[in-house]
Amino acid sequence: MDMRNTPSDVEPLLSQHDGPARGTGRLYPPPGQENPKPHLSAMDSQQREWVLATALRSLVSREAVEIRNIEELNAVLYGAPEAQVDMHVRVEIDLALTLRRTADRALAIKQQSAVGSAFGYVHIHATDLLLVERITTGGMHLFTLAGNLAGQARGL
Template identity: 50%
Template structure:
């Protein structure tokens, strides 16, 4: 099928899902672990920007075993139907009789066992999550950093009324939500930027000089927020051309934002303390930055 025809089919698919969301509103779609996603879409480990923190911490041997367990979990949850289960059982039994551990032979890749290619049929909600994850017009990536580690979220933007939000815990759980508006998606990212609920009121906008981003250059109030921040969150628009970058600093009693309009823009860096409404509006604007 030609690329133009594929694009037309994708547009129809987006329109259909968008209409369904308009009726039901924002709704949870599905949850996966790192290893379940690796079984379902192994290429995404290098082709999708979403991190896999639990899987990344494992050795190759550990990965092989958890992938096998993940497949069992997917089957048990009725998310996957293995269509060549007899072939896989035969290969695993042969390996056991030869004295080798299951999975000890060279596999063809994630989702395979001992050289036998896995043939799977996935459920509609699995297909929907994987398709929307790979075909977004642009993506907003958020990373929250604290002394306890990092939490991530990604917003895959398909249309104003169709967004896929993927929230990733430090333990490698991926929580997928279908959002019917950028406002709803922004509210889901709000907890990453203001986990203590201290965003109170808006302060004046301060334009920063990119050549003087030290303590004196940014001003005492912002410098204190940066030095005393308990949570730092970065949100960046991945698009072509590259989009804006929003950094938030949450202290015990305030939230500050620093917005870079465009990469290497000598004039587009602004900072301010924000209230809840302005913080959500900044995140929403970031989500809708492309084409607005």
């Protein structure tokens, strides 16, 4: 299966689903504040390019995605003409994102501690198919596919 994404596919994921905003302890903006600062849309084009490049490098270093033309993209940061991204998402990550996006219902949990806020989500597809997502205080997303909620509730 070819898992090509373009930069326009990546940007919404980075701005909306990259865990709690650093320093705020919130996953989503408070009512009335649509774009927490700094938000990608509030940055100038150069800042946005560097932020997206840093996020992409983080995903590559964790082997979440593979960029097959990384040298070409790196040159773009230093003034070369635009380039198409040849990005391939690992099958497990694509499955987790698909299950998260297509769930019928979701249960959200927020846990406060001295180190910050952690979040948990149970994305419910059927009584025997659940995707459990934990977001650590550092913003790391951890996914578990479960057949029932009985043993998973303690892990949240």
